[in-house]
Amino acid sequence: MITLYQYPPHWGLPNVSLFCMKLECYLKMTGIAYQVKVLRDPRKAPKGKLPFINDNGFILADSSLIIDYLQKKYAPNLDAHLSPLQQGMSLAMQRLIEEHLYWILLYSRWCEDDNWLICKPEFFGKKRGFFLNFIAETVRKKQFKVLYAHGIGRHSSADMYKFGVKDLEALDILFTGPFIFGEKPSTLDASLYALLANIMVPPIPSPLQTYAKANKKFVEYCDLMKNTYAI
Numbered sequence: 001m002i003t004l005y006q007y008p009p010h011w012g013l014p015n016v017s018l019f020c021m022k023l024e025c026y027l028k029m030t031g032i033a034y035q036v037k038v039l040r041d042p043r044k045a046p047k048g049k050l051p052f053i054n055d056n057g058f059i060l061a062d063s064s065l066i067i068d069y070l071q072k073k074y075a076p077n078l079d080a081h082l083s084p085l086q087q088g089m090s091l092a093m094q095r096l097i098e099e100h101l102y103w104i105l106l107y108s109r110w111c112e113d114d115n116w117l118i119c120k121p122e123f124f125g126k127k128r129g130f131f132l133n134f135i136a137e138t139v140r141k142k143q144f145k146v147l148y149a150h151g152i153g154r155h156s157s158a159d160m161y162k163f164g165v166k167d168l169e170a171l172d173i174l175f176t177g178p179f180i181f182g183e184k185p186s187t188l189d190a191s192l193y194a195l196l197a198n199i200m201v202p203p204i205p206s207p208l209q210t211y212a213k214a215n216k217k218f219v220e221y222c223d224l225m226k227n228t229y230a231i
């Protein structure tokens with residue numbers, strides 16, 4: 001049995017990490033049996049980030065590497081029906097979601113002062129002692145540094161959200177429906193659903209949330225994924 005190590009659920013979402021939610025969604029889509037172990041401290045993970053898995057003693061980190069591994073070892077290929085063009089688009093959109101939009105989502109939670117006041121008690125508890133409060137603020141400071149080092153954090157909040165909404169508009173254009181590439185789901189649906197649910201469900205206002213909630217296609221898509229895969 002595969003053990004999936006990930007953060008605890010919040011706000012009714014299985015995970016507020018889009019990478020953890022993507023991987024759990026993939027496991028549900030493929031029907032691979034797994035159990036969850038909740039970890040709050042990513043420093044205990046092999047690469048200092050969650051998720052990671054333990055498959056009978058074999059430990060592997062990174063949602064994409066894990067999906068490649070699971071696909072080879074256990075699962076039918078969810079992408080076998082995709083044309084070469086769609087496979088290329090799938091990777092490009094995955095990168096857009098995980099390497100660009102992700103950082104703007106992270107900014108909206110950790111760096112906007114008003115949103116931080118919503119996230120801090122949810123992630124670190126309402127009755128924090130001195131120690132947990134210190135950890136919360138230390139992690140927050142780290143996020144500012146990481147965003148700055150990435151480069152995206154050097155832009156104004158307005159420009160970052162402009163980039164993010166453009167990304168969402170691109171996903172909207174490329175979205176065929178009812179799943180990203182039409183009638184049959186594919187691996188990219190795990191990433192896209194994890195992203196959209198993480199933008200729409202938490203009570204964290206942002207231009208990303210305003211855009212996604214007003215997009216009928218995205219709202220219906222999240223309902224479809226949630227109902228189909230019970231996640």
Ligand SMILES: N[C@@H](CCC(=O)N[C@@H](CS)C(=O)NCC(=O)O)C(=O)O
Binds near residue numbers: 017048050051061063
């Ligand atoms: N490329 C990794 C990214 C994982 C990732 O960024 N996880 C974040 C949560 S969304 C994390 O654990 N960050 C902890 C940290 O940076 O200290 C994957 O696909 O699994």
